[in-house]
Structures are given as structure tokens and as C-alpha cells.
Amino acid sequence: MKRFSISFVLLFLIPLLASCEKQVYIVYFGGHNVEKALHEIQDIHHSYLLSVKATEDEARASLLYSYKHSINGFAALLTPEEASKLSELEEVIAVSRSDPKKYSLHTTRSWEFIGLAEGEGDEKHLRRGGELWSKARYGKDVIVGLLDSGVWPESKSFSDEGMGPVPKSWKGICQTGVAFNSSHCNRKLIGARYYLKGYETNIGPLNATEDYQSARDKDGHGTHTASTVGGRWVPNTSAIGGFARGTASGGAPLVRLAIYKVCWAIPGQEKAGGNTCFEEDMLAAIDDAIADGVDVLSISIGTTKPYPFINDGIAIGALHASKKNIVVACSAGNSGPAPSTLSNLAPWMITVGASSLDREFVSPVVLGNHLKIEGQTVTEFKLENKLYPLAYAADVVNPGISNDVVGQCLPGSLSPAKVKGKIILCMRGNGTRVGKGLEVQRAGGAGFIIGNSQANGAELSVDPHLLPATAVSYNDAVRIMNYINSTENPTARIIPAKTVLHTKPAPFMAAFTSRGPNPIDPNILKPDITAPGLNILAAWSEGDPPTKLSLDHRIAKYNILSGTSMSCPHVAAAAALLKAIHPTWSSAAIRSALMTTAGLTNNMGLPLSDESGNLATPFAYGSGHFCPTKAADPGLVYDAAYTDYLLYFCSIGSINNVDPTFKCPAVPPPAINLNYPSLAVSKLNGTVTVKRTVTNVGHRKSVYFFTSRPPLGFSIKASPSILIFNHVGQKKSFTITVKARGDRTASKVADKDEYAFGWYSWTDGPHIVKSPMAVSLA
Numbered sequence: 175m176k177r178f179s180i181s182f183v184l185l186f187l188i189p190l191l192a193s194c195e196k197q198v199y200i201v202y203f204g205g206h207n208v209e210k211a212l213h214e215i216q217d218i219h220h221s222y223l224l225s226v227k228a229t230e231d232e233a234r235a236s237l238l239y240s241y242k243h244s245i246n247g248f249a250a251l252l253t254p255e256e257a258s259k260l261s262e263l264e265e266v267i268a269v270s271r272s273d274p275k276k277y278s279l280h281t282t283r284s285w286e287f288i289g290l291a292e293g294e295g296d297e298k299h300l301r302r303g304g305e306l307w308s309k310a311r312y313g314k315d316v317i318v319g320l321l322d323s324g325v326w327p328e329s330k331s332f333s334d335e336g337m338g339p340v341p342k343s344w345k346g347i348c349q350t351g352v353a354f355n356s357s358h359c360n361r362k363l364i365g366a367r368y369y370l371k372g373y374e375t376n377i378g379p380l381n382a383t384e385d386y387q388s389a390r391d392k393d394g395h396g397t398h399t400a401s402t403v404g405g406r407w408v409p410n411t412s413a414i415g416g417f418a419r420g421t422a423s424g425g426a427p428l429v430r431l432a433i434y435k436v437c438w439a440i441p442g443q444e445k446a447g448g449n450t451c452f453e454e455d456m457l458a459a460i461d462d463a464i465a466d467g468v469d470v471l472s473i474s475i476g477t478t479k480p481y482p483f484i485n486d487g488i489a490i491g492a493l494h495a496s497k498k499n500i501v502v503a504c505s506a507g508n509s510g511p512a513p514s515t516l517s518n519l520a521p522w523m524i525t526v527g528a529s530s531l532d533r534e535f536v537s538p539v540v541l542g543n544h545l546k547i548e549g550q551t552v553t554e555f556k557l558e559n560k561l562y563p564l565a566y567a568a569d570v571v572n573p574g575i576s577n578d579v580v581g582q583c584l585p586g587s588l589s590p591a592k593v594k595g596k597i598i599l600c601m602r603g604n605g606t607r608v609g610k611g612l613e614v615q616r617a618g619g620a621g622f623i624i625g626n627s628q629a630n631g632a633e634l635s636v637d638p639h640l641l642p643a644t645a646v647s648y649n650d651a652v653r654i655m656n657y658i659n660s661t662e663n664p665t666a667r668i669i670p671a672k673t674v675l676h677t678k679p680a681p682f683m684a685a686f687t688s689r690g691p692n693p694i695d696p697n698i699l700k701p702d703i704t705a706p707g708l709n710i711l712a713a714w715s716e717g718d719p720p721t722k723l724s725l726d727h728r729i730a731k732y733n734i735l736s737g738t739s740m741s742c743p744h745v746a747a748a749a750a751l752l753k754a755i756h757p758t759w760s761s762a763a764i765r766s767a768l769m770t771t772a773g774l775t776n777n778m779g780l781p782l783s784d785e786s787g788n789l790a791t792p793f794a795y796g797s798g799h800f801c802p803t804k805a806a807d808p809g810l811v812y813d814a815a816y817t818d819y820l821l822y823f824c825s826i827g828s829i830n831n832v833d834p835t836f837k838c839p840a841v842p843p844p845a846i847n848l849n850y851p852s853l854a855v856s857k858l859n860g861t862v863t864v865k866r867t868v869t870n871v872g873h874r875k876s877v878y879f880f881t882s883r884p885p886l887g888f889s890i891k892a893s894p895s896i897l898i899f900n901h902v903g904q905k906k907s908f909t910i911t912v913k914a915r916g917d918r919t920a921s922k923v924a925d926k927d928e929y930a931f932g933w934y935s936w937t938d939g940p941h942i943v944k945s946p947m948a949v950s951l952a
């Protein structure tokens with residue numbers, strides 16, 4: 175009997191173990207197969223699988239995707255042994271395991287999001303954009319693809335009223351799925367597809383109550399980013415609570431949108447807690463987007479830790495997109511303010527950081543001692559105009575709550591007997607912001623004050639809480655605590671919020687925006703640029719409440735979110751407008767135009783700062799705050815082609831993982847010579863000379879002069895320092911020599927990881943072509 179039961183157990187264990195060991199691998203082949211039809215490529219990929227699988231059926235079942243345009247390769251379910259067998263084949267250049275926890279959408283620290291709607295939209299944008307918009311004809315023949323959580327097609331932001339026929343270059347489809355069919359696409363939303371094979375292979379079948387098995391957005395994020403790029407002009411829209419009433423509009427209101435849904439709900443988890451996007455699904459989406467004919471890709475997705483380019487599906491997909499001159503804009507990440515926290519670092523993408531708008535939702539707290547403290551919120555719920563008893567969450571917890579939960583209003587932590595009828599001060603840290611409100615509500619609190627943690631500093635992210643609330647800075651939270659400690663019966667009042675425009679200073683860098691230096695290649699300065707990403711209003715999914723909490727039953731057509739997810743589509747929209755004005759420009763030229771014309775001052779005429787007023791650096795903002803109007807006429811551009819990126823791979827030593835047929839020169843140009851519109855020099859020992867080439871895209875005849883502000887303790891010299899152009903399209907090369915003036919004391923660079931910053935520019939008078947630089951010492 176005993177023996178029987180053991181073998182019985184084993185019988186079940188073996189197949190289970192075998193299937194556990196199987197993982198999704200992405201198999202890359204060298205060279206390209208563009209001349210072959212998709213079914214021929216599939217046959218080839220199938221034959222490779224057959225060489226490691228037992229049967230024809232097993233080989234067929236294990237294939238998730240055949241890639242044709244992004245890479246030549248496929249994604250398949252393999253055991254480690256099968257993967258290693260494949261990797262030994264000569265034609266196979268790389269086999270990489272897709273890491274299921276690698277990617278997610280870049281809303282502020284996915285567990286810390288926000289929401290609301292507005293009508294004011296980017297009014298400032300609308301006014302400033304005027305001339306540029308008409309020149310670009312609002313982007314009308316440009317196609318922008320988004321990799322995201324799908325779209326809510328009924329939103330007014332996606333109306334195609336008055337739009338002309340779909341551009342002839344478009345080859346994509348409107349894929350039918352749950353609550354989505356061809357009638358949901360129109361002349362604005364020209365394409366929609368979804369990618370689920372990687373998700374279902376790794377996680378299991380999609381739960382139909384948690385997400386739509388189609389391009390329809392159950393999250394809100396994808397609707398938000400798509401409308402930020404290309405939403406129509408929708409007058410008199412407003413948030414829940416009526417905040418920010420006015421006209422909502424995307425950055426390029428007549429651009430065509432193609433939706434590629436690649437991010438999905440995580441089973442059994444509140445949507446507020448995040449979502450997941452699989453590498454093999456994203457690669458399939460980029461593959462289709464290239465074939466469909468998109469001009470610009472907006473990808474607000476990234477990794478939480480850096481991966482080498484060859485192990486990052488977004489980077490590899492974007493590389494092949496750049497070959498087709500598709501501009502790829504990506505979010506920099508929301509892991510700031512710590513250094514070296516960036517994602518999406520490849521030099522063929524535009525890496526976008528996040529900064530504020532000049533708008534606040536002012537809702538002060540008045541304490542019982544008459545002290546008035548600044549706060550912000552977009553909650554629609556209001557307290558009466560009277561003083562309420564006030565308590566710090568840590569003082570009103572249930573017995574036995576462990577230390578790290580104290581003060582943070584985590585689920586189940588508060589004691590209803592001690593909280594009832596009071597305003598509660600809750601600190602940020604763990605848990606979602608809206609979830610803290612829910613906990614105060616559960617315990618019977620009248621309202622709550624959400625205090626920043628020290629890392630959040632003075633940056634206030636607003637939320638459409640389910641109860642009266644306001645958000646305060648870290649210093650103010652400490653002041654409130656001091657008051658609570660100083661008196662027997664602390665009390666407070668929260669004044670209802672109102673929208674205030676033209677606040678100063680603006681923009682400032684968001685605390686959450688990920689910072690440089692570049693953890694993958696310190697020769698490339700990242701991020702590239704910054705754009706609005708704090709408290710941004712855009713369209714929302716009616717399949718998800720504005721707080722993303724399951725207990726919230728409200729429907730919001732517009733919502734406010736924060737994150738580099740929100741800034742990335744602003745830059746994608748600007749790229750689309752440039753593409754409309756300059757259809758022949760390369761993706762590198764468009765990036766260069768955006769970068770070299772970016773602004774370095776705020777609306778007080780002072781240098782860009784962070785949320786607490788400290789001077790910000792290019793490691794937060796790259797070249798500066800984007801300025802699409804100036805970018806349309808940059809004067810000169812730093813151009814680069816696909817071959818330049820291959821030479822770059824020769825230099826960093828991984829060309830064989832990208833294209834083994836490419837013949838690297840015996841001495842490839844150093845990575846630092848990639849023709850980039852910014853300059854990073856890491857561990858300088860003495861002197862370095864860097865080469866750059868500019869192309870004249872301005873006046874036929876022009877003379878440009880070099881000027882610079884070297885980093886403290888360094889000198890920089892250009893040779894030649896005058897560039898004379900006789901025709902448009904003319905290229906001129908120059909070198910820049912950076913020299914350390916002395917030791918660390920001279921540069922005030924204290925140690926190896928510390929950088930000094932400066933800039934250089936070429937100017938002919940009307941144009942200033944500016945590049946930031948960062949230097950560290952050996």
C-alpha cells in the first residue's frame with residue numbers, strides 16, 4: 175500500500191514539475207527576413223522548435239509569437255534544456271528568458287496613483303500651441319501607437335467627428351474581442367489590438383471580471399495616455415467634484431491613434447496596486463506596430479531595475495522601430511528621487527522625466543491654534559465649516575498593530591472607537607494613498623490629512639478620495655504632529671479645494687521622477703527631457719472607478735494621474751507634430767530638435783528646481799522642459815541612423831546579440847562618440863575629446879558660434895568653434911575637449927559617483943542649439 179501511494183504521488187509530481195520548469199523564452203536569430211511572408215517565417219520558427227520538441231503538436235502548442243518586424247525570432251514555452259539546445263544552434267544569436275515580474279505601467283509608484291477630471295486641460299498648451307498646431311495641421315496624417323492597458327473608445331476624446339479618411343499608409347486592424355469590435359474603431363482610433371499569450375502562459379487564463387479580453391481598457395491608464403497624445407478638443411469637461419473645468423485636449427488633437435493593449439490586471443489584486451505587462455507580448459505589439467505603419471510609439475511602461483539593452487524587449491523592439499524611423503518615446507520611471515533609478519535607457523529612444531504644471535488644487539488645513547497649513551486635494555467631499563477633533567493615526571490604532579504600520583492607516587489598523595468623527599493624520603509610505611482614505615472611512619473618521627513621507631518632500635499628488643481629505647508636505651505633516659502633541663484636545667478644519675492656475679514656480683521636477691546617472695551606459699546622458707507628469711487630467715475608462723478601488727462605485731470620464739507615464743505621451747504628441755511638419759526627418763533628428771530647444775527655467779525666470787526648491791540637474795530633467803514650438807525650428811540637429819546604433823553595439827561589445835552579420839570596424843568608434851544631443855563623461859582622467867556632427871535644418875546660409883558653461887572645475891573647448899553652412903542638409907563635424915582643471919577640490923566633485931554639470935550650445939542668433947553635459951572624475 176505504502177509503495178503504491180508513493181508512486182501515485184510521483185506520477186503527479188513529474189508532469190507538474192516539468193510544466194513548472196517551462197518558461198517563456200525569446201529566441202533571436204541574426205539578420206532579417208522581411209522579404210519572407212509571415213507564414214514562411216512561422217514555418218521556419220516551427221522547424222527550430224521541432225528540433226527540440228518531441229512532437230509536431232508540442233512544437234506548435236509551445237509557440238507564442240513569431241516576430242518579423244521588431245526582431246527575427248520567436249517566443250515559446252521551453253524548458254531550460256530546450257532553451258540551451260536552441261542557443262547552441264549557429265543561426266540563433268540569443269535565447270533569453272522572459273522575466274514575468276519585469277515590466278509595469280509607469281504611474282506614480284503603481285501603488286500610489288491619483289485621479290480626477292478636468293476641462294481646463296492644458297489651456298496654456300492650447301494657447302501656446304496655436305501656430306504650431308496649425309503648421310502641423312494638428313498632426314492629422316501622423317499615426318501614434320500606444321503600448322498600454324487599452325482604450326475606452328466611447329470617450330468624447332476619441333470622437334472622429336470632422337476627421338478625414340484614415341491615412342493610406344495605415345495597414346493595421348481593429349481586432350474583435352470582449353466588448354470591442356470593428357465599430358469601436360473610427361477615423362481617430364484607427365487601430366486596436368491586444369496581446370495576451372505571454373500573460374496567460376505565465377499567469378493563467380484572464381479573469382473576465384478583472385479585465386476585458388480585448389483592447390477595451392479596464393484600468394484607465396491606457397485611455398489616459400492615449401487621450402494625452404491625441405484626444406480631441408472637448409469643451410466644458412470637468413473632474414468629479416467639478417475641478418479644473420474647461421476644455422480638455424491632447425497634444426496633437428487630430429493625430430490618429432493605434433492602440434496595442436499589452437498590460438493587464440494582476441489576479442486577485444486591487445487595480446490600485448498595479449498591473450503587469452509581459453515582454454513577449456510587448457515585442458509582439460511592437461512587431462505589429464512597425465508593420466501597421468505607426469510613425470510614433472508612446473510606451474509608458476518600464477522595468478523596476480535596469481536591464482542591458484539586449485535583455486530588454488522594449489529596447490530591442492525600439493531599436494528595430496528606429497530602423498523604420500519610428501520615434502519611440504518612453505517613460506523614465508517613477509523611482510526617484512534616488513540616483514541611478516532610470517529605466518528605458520537606450521539611446522534610440524526618448525526617455526521622458528516628469529515635472530509639474532502651473533496648476534494646484536488648493537485645500538488648506540486650519541489647526542485649532544489658527545495655524546494655516548497649505549494642502550491640496552481633488553476630493554469632491556467636503557467637511558462642514560467647523561473644527562473637528564484631530565488625531566495622529568499612530569495614536570488611534572487597534573491594539574497589537576506592529577510598528578511599520580503605525581501612522582500609515584494601512585487596512586485594518588485603525589480603532590473605530592478612537593477614530594469616530596475625527597480628522598486623522600495618515601502618513602505616506604506603504605499602501606496606496608486612496609486606500610488610507612478608505613481605512614479612515616472604515617473606522618468612522620470624518621476626514622483625513624495625508625502627510626508626505628520624507629522622500630516625497632513637498633510634492634503634493636492629489637486624489638479623488640472617497641471622503642473629505644487634503645494632502646500636505648512632509649514638513650507640514652511634522653508641524654501638525656507637533657501641534658497634536660502640544661495640546662490636550664487638538665482640532666482642525668479642512669477648507670474645500672479650489673483650482674488655482676498660474677501657480678509659481680512651475681514647472682518643478684517631480685520627486686518621483688527617476689534620476690540619472692545612466693546605470694547601463696554612463697556614456698549616454700539620461701533622461702533626455704522632461705514634460706508635465708504631476709496631477710495630469712485626461713480621459714478615463716468607465717470600466718474602472720477614479721480611485722481604482724473596488725469599493726468605489728463612481729464613474730469618471732476624466733481623471734487626474736501622476737507619473738512619467740503621463741509625461742511620456744506629452745513628448746510623443748510633440749514628436750507627432752514635428753513629424754507632421756518635417757515628414758522626412760529621422761527619429762534621431764526629431765529627438766534632437768526636442769532636446770536642444772528644451773527650456774531650463776521656470777515661470778519665475780529661475781533655473782528648474784525640484785519640488786522643495788533645490789536646484790535640479792540634467793539627471794532629473796535631461797535637456798530641460800520640452801518646448802514643441804521651438805522644436806519645430808531647431809536650426810541644427812544631431813542626427814543618427816540605425817547603422818550608428820549598430821556601431822554603438824560594436825563599441826559596447828554586444829553586436830553579436832543584435833546583428834552578427836554586421837561587420838564591426840577593427841576599432842569601433844567609442845560609445846561616447848554616438849552622435850547624441852547631450853554629453854556624459856564618466857570617470858574622466860585628465861582629458862577626453864568627443865566627436866559630434868550637426869546637420870543644418872535652418873537657414874540656407876548661416877554661421878553658428880560655440881558657447882558653453884563648463885561644469886565647475888572643468889574646461890571645454892570646441893574645434894572648430896565656428897561652423898559655416900551654405901545649404902540646408904549640410905553636415906559639419908566638430909570635437910569637444912573636456913579637461914579636468916585639477917583634482918576633486920577644484921571641481922567640487924567629492925567622489926567617484928558625483929557629477930558636475932554644465933552645457934554647451936551653438937547659436938546663429940535666432941537659434942540656440944543647447945546640449946547639457948555631466949562629468950565625473952576617475
Ligand SMILES: *[C@@H]1O[C@H](CO)[C@@H](O)[C@H](O)[C@H]1NC(C)=O
Pocket residue numbers: 353354355356357
Ligand atoms: C459591435 O458591438 C456593438 C455593441 O457594442 C453592436 O451594436 C454592433 O452591432 C457590433 N458591430 C459589429 C460589426 O459586430
Ligand SMILES: *[C@@H]1O[C@H](CO)[C@@H](O)[C@H](O)[C@H]1NC(C)=O
Pocket residue numbers: 381382383384442
Ligand atoms: C475573478 O475575479 C473575481 C474578482 O476579483 C473573483 O471574485 C473571482 O473569484 C475570480 N475568478 C477566478 C476564476 O479566479
Ligand SMILES: *[C@@H]1O[C@H](CO)[C@@H](O)[C@H](O)[C@H]1NC(C)=O
Pocket residue numbers: 410
Ligand atoms: C458646463 O457644464 C456644467 C455642468 O455640466 C454646466 O452647469 C455649465 O453651464 C456648462 N458651461 C458651459 C459654458 O457650457
Ligand SMILES: *[C@@H]1O[C@H](CO)[C@@H](O)[C@H](O)[C@H]1NC(C)=O
Pocket residue numbers: 578602603604627
Ligand atoms: C513598508 O513595509 C515594509 C515591510 O513591512 C517595511 O520593511 C518598510 O519599512 C515599510 N516602509 C515604510 C516607509 O513604512
Ligand SMILES: *[C@@H]1O[C@H](CO)[C@@H](O)[C@H](O)[C@H]1NC(C)=O
Pocket residue numbers: 652655656659
Ligand atoms: C509626538 O509624541 C509622541 C509620543 O507621545 C512621539 O513619539 C512623537 O515623536 C511626537 N511627535 C512629534 C512630531 O513631536
Ligand SMILES: *[C@@H]1O[C@H](CO)[C@@H](O)[C@H](O)[C@H]1NC(C)=O
Pocket residue numbers: 859860952
Ligand atoms: C590617470 O591616468 C594616469 C596616466 O595615464 C595614470 O597614471 C593614473 O593612474 C590614472 N588615474 C586613475 C584614477 O585612473
